[in-house]
Amino acid sequence: MxxxxxxxxxxxxxxxxxxxxxxxxxVSGNHEIILLNYGLASLEQRLxxxxxxxxxxxxxxxxxxxxxxxxxxSQALIKKAREGVKVRILTDWLIxxxxxxxxxxxxxxxxxxxxxxFNTSSIIHLSKIQYRxxxxxxxxxxxxxxxxxxxxxxxxxxxxxKFNFLDRDLMVSGPxxxxxxxxxxxxxxxxxxVSARRPRQPKLSDALYLTENNGVDEIRxxxxxxxxxxxxxxxxxxxxxxxxxxxxxxxxxxxxxxxxYKGTCQNMSFYSxxxxxxxxxxxxxxxxxxxxxxxxxxxxxxxxxxxYFILDKKLNIILREALEKNVMVxxxxxxxISTDDVMMYSVFDSLIKKWIESGLRANIYKGKVPNNYLTxxxxxxxxxxxxxxxxxxxxxxxxxxxxxxxxxxSANFNLELNLVxxxxxxxxxxxxxxxxxxxxxxxxxxSEKTIExxxxxxxxxxxxxxxxxxxxxxxxxxxxx
Numbered sequence: 001m002x003x004x005x006x007x008x009x010x011x012x013x014x015x016x017x018x019x020x021x022x023x024x025x026x027v028s029g030n031h032e033i034i035l036l037n038y039g040l041a042s043l044e045q046r047l048x049x050x051x052x053x054x055x056x057x058x059x060x061x062x063x064x065x066x067x068x069x070x071x072x073x074s075q076a077l078i079k080k081a082r083e084g085v086k087v088r089i090l091t092d093w094l095i096x097x098x099x100x101x102x103x104x105x106x107x108x109x110x111x112x113x114x115x116x117x118f119n120t121s122s123i124i125h126l127s128k129i130q131y132r133x134x135x136x137x138x139x140x141x142x143x144x145x146x147x148x149x150x151x152x153x154x155x156x157x158x159x160x161x162k163f164n165f166l167d168r169d170l171m172v173s174g175p176x177x178x179x180x181x182x183x184x185x186x187x188x189x190x191x192x193x194v195s196a197r198r199p200r201q202p203k204l205s206d207a208l209y210l211t212e213n214n215g216v217d218e219i220r221x222x223x224x225x226x227x228x229x230x231x232x233x234x235x236x237x238x239x240x241x242x243x244x245x246x247x248x249x250x251x252x253x254x255x256x257x258x259x260x261y262k263g264t265c266q267n268m269s270f271y272s273x274x275x276x277x278x279x280x281x282x283x284x285x286x287x288x289x290x291x292x293x294x295x296x297x298x299x300x301x302x303x304x305x306x307x308y309f310i311l312d313k314k315l316n317i318i319l320r321e322a323l324e325k326n327v328m329v330x331x332x333x334x335x336x337i338s339t340d341d342v343m344m345y346s347v348f349d350s351l352i353k354k355w356i357e358s359g360l361r362a363n364i365y366k367g368k369v370p371n372n373y374l375t376x377x378x379x380x381x382x383x384x385x386x387x388x389x390x391x392x393x394x395x396x397x398x399x400x401x402x403x404x405x406x407x408x409x410s411a412n413f414n415l416e417l418n419l420v421x422x423x424x425x426x427x428x429x430x431x432x433x434x435x436x437x438x439x440x441x442x443x444x445x446x447s448e449k450t451i452e453x454x455x456x457x458x459x460x461x462x463x464x465x466x467x468x469x470x471x472x473x474x475x476x477x478x479x480x481x
């Protein structure tokens with residue numbers, strides 16, 4: 001009996017030893033990949049994958065706007081839902097619900113599309129609202145995925161006439177996708193992901209409209225009722241009226257997509273945070289520790305682009321150690337003109353001098369459309385362009401592409417994801433070439449003089465005012481940015 005028990009314990013231990021955590025896993029096998037540097041190419045790739053879906057489509061995004069991009073993707077999803085494909089949308093509550101409100105979710109639910117919001121905590125719960133789902137992924141049939149930095153909004157796909165993000169995604173098909181799918185399912189089923197519920201139609205008998213003298217506030221009631229019907233109509237129109245630009249957008253996107261790098265990756269890893277909030281979340285970070293390890297293990301070079309550059313204490317130490325052992329560290333980030341977050345730049349501007357004295361090679365983007373970067377219209381080419389990609393190349397062979405910024409929120413609070421292709425010099429060369437191409441449209445920061453020059457480059461008066469207003473509070477509360 002004791003012998004049987006011993007064999008059972010050994011067998012159980014072996015089973016446990018082979019359990020793979022999908023939130024931090026590596027897989028060897030043939031993976032087809034497409035590097036998506038161009039906005040409309042990335043949109044076209046999404047639309048083609050949606051069109052070819054047979055069983056399921058899962059969309060995960062931090063922002064879901066009700067603009068041209070949001071409309072085109074939403075209508076493509078509805079078409080597949082009508083064909084019987086299971087469609088789920090998971091979007092973060094904090095920003096998305098301001099445009100992609102429960103009224104839009106309700107209209108999509110009519111077609112069988114499931115919609116959930118992540119972390120619907122009220123803004124009064126300051127500790128809870130810090131934890132956001134910042135992941136971006138599109139999953140098709142559990143077999144193919146796009147992950148990277150792009151949310152669902154015009155500015156991520158080169159469609160805004162005011163401001164566009166230069167971003168990067170990676171399409172992958174192969175065994176690693178199974179684990180990305182598992183993490184989506186876990187987050188979808190977590191208690192933090194709440195099914196969208198449209199507000200009930202106002203009724204005159206609601207307590208909200210009762211006055212002190214047992215009367216009713218009819219003016220307020222009719223105003224709320226009109227707002228309810230307008231919201232319902234706007235959502236219905238958004239999902240039913242065809243977008244007039246779709247033909248031109250898709251033709252342009254197909255042309256761009258034909259120019260994107262297509263290849264394979266044999267060794268892929270996937271990393272993401274668990275859907276938990278609070279102290280346990282901060283103590284069980286996955287991507288943060290993986291990135292620290294990669295920096296520590298670098299022997300020759302690190303090249304990356306990131307919209308923000310604010311380091312916590314541990315990463316501060318690790319990056320300095322890399323520089324001290326003569327690892328060449330180059331990166332591209334935003335200038336005051338190209339950033340979407342002046343508070344972030346205010347902190348960067350305060351810390352960068354010490355870093356360049358330590359040997360860090362910093363480049364800040366000037367905000368203009370890159371050379372040889374075509375846009376759909378002339379007006380779009382005149383917009384401000386800013387860096388939003390989060391890509392890292394270690395020793396010219398290991399490539400990380402995902403949603404992880406170099407900032408405290410990505411390090412300590414957000415749900416993030418990173419896809420890693422290891423020991424692939426060809427992919428590394430293509431990503432590096434794209435980053436270095438954008439560095440040509442940047443200012444190389446090599447002294448206090450260039451720091452000051454960069455601050456006033458192509459200055460926008462309102463941004464300068466913001467900069468000076470937020471300079472002190474941004475640096476005091478930088479750990480929350």
